Amino acid sequence: MGIVEKIKEIEEEMARTQKNKATEYHLGLLKAKLARYRAQLLEPTSKSGPAGVGFDVQKSGDARVALIGFPSVGKSTLLSKCTHTASETAAYEFTTLTAIPGVIEYQGARIQLLDLPGIVEGASQGRGRGRQVVATAKTADVILVMLDATKSEEQRRLLEIELDAVGIRLNKRKPDVVFKRKVTGGITLNTTVKLTKTDEKTIRTILASYKLHNCDVMIREDITTDEFIDVLIGTRKYIPCLYVYNKIDAISLELVDKLARTEYTVVISCEMDLNLDYLIERIWESLGLVKVYTKKRGERPDLSDPVCLRKGATIEDVCLGIHKSLATNFRYGLVWGRSSKFAPHAQKVSLNHQVQDGDVVSIFTK
Ligand SMILES: Nc1nc2c(ncn2[C@@H]2O[C@H](COP(=O)(O)OP(=O)(O)OP(=O)(O)O)[C@@H](O)[C@H]2O)c(=O)[nH]1
Ligand SMILES: [K+]
Ligand SMILES: [Mg+2]
Numbered sequence: 001m002g003i004v005e006k007i008k009e010i011e012e013e014m015a016r017t018q019k020n021k022a023t024e025y026h027l028g029l030l031k032a033k034l035a036r037y038r039a040q041l042l043e044p045t046s047k048s049g050p051a052g053v054g055f056d057v058q059k060s061g062d063a064r065v066a067l068i069g070f071p072s073v074g075k076s077t078l079l080s081k082c083t084h085t086a087s088e089t090a091a092y093e094f095t096t097l098t099a100i101p102g103v104i105e106y107q108g109a110r111i112q113l114l115d116l117p118g119i120v121e122g123a124s125q126g127r128g129r130g131r132q133v134v135a136t137a138k139t140a141d142v143i144l145v146m147l148d149a150t151k152s153e154e155q156r157r158l159l160e161i162e163l164d165a166v167g168i169r170l171n172k173r174k175p176d177v178v179f180k181r182k183v184t185g186g187i188t189l190n191t192t193v194k195l196t197k198t199d200e201k202t203i204r205t206i207l208a209s210y211k212l213h214n215c216d217v218m219i220r221e222d223i224t225t226d227e228f229i230d231v232l233i234g235t236r237k238y239i240p241c242l243y244v245y246n247k248i249d250a251i252s253l254e255l256v257d258k259l260a261r262t263e264y265t266v267v268i269s270c271e272m273d274l275n276l277d278y279l280i281e282r283i284w285e286s287l288g289l290v291k292v293y294t295k296k297r298g299e300r301p302d303l304s305d306p307v308c309l310r311k312g313a314t315i316e317d318v319c320l321g322i323h324k325s326l327a328t329n330f331r332y333g334l335v336w337g338r339s340s341k342f343a344p345h346a347q348k349v350s351l352n353h354q355v356q357d358g359d360v361v362s363i364f365t366k
Contacts, residue, residue, distance in 0.1 A: 059139070085102030174231075325365075
């Protein structure tokens with residue numbers, strides 16, 4: 001039996017199994033098995049299908065945003081409107097057959113927007129180019145799930161299933177669980193909160209099914225069984241996402257209003273140029289980039305060319321963002337701005353100091 005069939009079998013068994021206290025533990029086991037098969041399916045060495053690799057497009061700029069959606073929702077129209085790159089658009093499905101990168105310039109940052117082929121249901125299982133598309137989505141800093149506002153709500157859920165199947169978790173944080181493998185000593189399981197969505201027995205069984213007999217597990221939030229499996233698999237990607245409803249020119253105002261009030265949602269019309277600037281603002285916000293300005297000794301800070309970094313970035317990242325040699329020859333740094341303890345005055349800092357948006361930084365080398 002191939003992996004795809006095995007997955008199907010488990011999914012059917014799960015669907016047949018009633019969810020209650022007595023079956024919770026058995027379901028947990030099935031989930032663990034399912035997650036393992038799915039991971040196998042996407043491994044490059046898997047014999048069950050082509051490799052789970054994305055399109056070969058070089059990452060460029062300060063961040064990457066990927067457009068995921070069913071055919072003809074307007075992905076290429078959006079790319080053509082928001083960047084200087086034209087991507088072919090047409091009324092027929094599967095107009096776009098490969099990844100087309102464009103650049104959004106905003107607030108001194110360069111954001112790569114990636115137009116991708118439309119996907120169909122079952123994309124993650126290797127139908128069409130879908131698998132390549134979802135694998136590319138994994139490399140994005142923000143995913144735009146693009147939807148046709150004139151079509152049913154169902155499309156959103158279907159896309160979520162495809163992304164979930166390749167290990168992408170949308171708008172979620174990594175579960176607060178510390179997991180450490182050991183060589184001996186058995187399993188130490190600690191929880192700092194009461195578990196209401198899973199239980200110790202399920203957790204222990206899942207560990208056993210992964211042949212993890214020696215490890216430390218510290219659970220610090222009320223996680224579900226699925227979230228625990230995610231921690232064990234370890235390759236999950238937690239990516240912020242915006243749901244972008246296009247073609248609002250073709251629906252009622254009531255519906256536009258309702259969609260616009262939904263969390264993580266932006267409504268637009270590419271054709272009528274509605275809300276596109278707002279969409280870019282929201283993308284920027286979701287990226288959560290930190291901009292740092294550099295200053296040479298005795299000069300004013302250079303406000304024209306900021307270094308763009310991820311949230312949580314340190315002085316070391318600032319150095320690496322300028323030139324590798326800066327980190328190796330680093331002596332000390334000076335920061336002005338929100339991350340300075342002595343604001344408005346500078347603080348002398350080392351490589352591991354975390355910077356904040358708007359900081360001005362001077363680096364002193366040996
Ligand atoms: N009414 C309306 N039509 C739009 C809008 N944006 C795009 N379209 C139309 O939708 C159709 C599909 O647009 P594309 O940009 O090719 O869609 P796509 O998602 O890139 O499609 P594939 O590459 O085939 O997956 C075209 O006929 C566009 O003119 C919009 O805001 N309103
Ligand atoms: K199209
Ligand atoms: Mg297209």
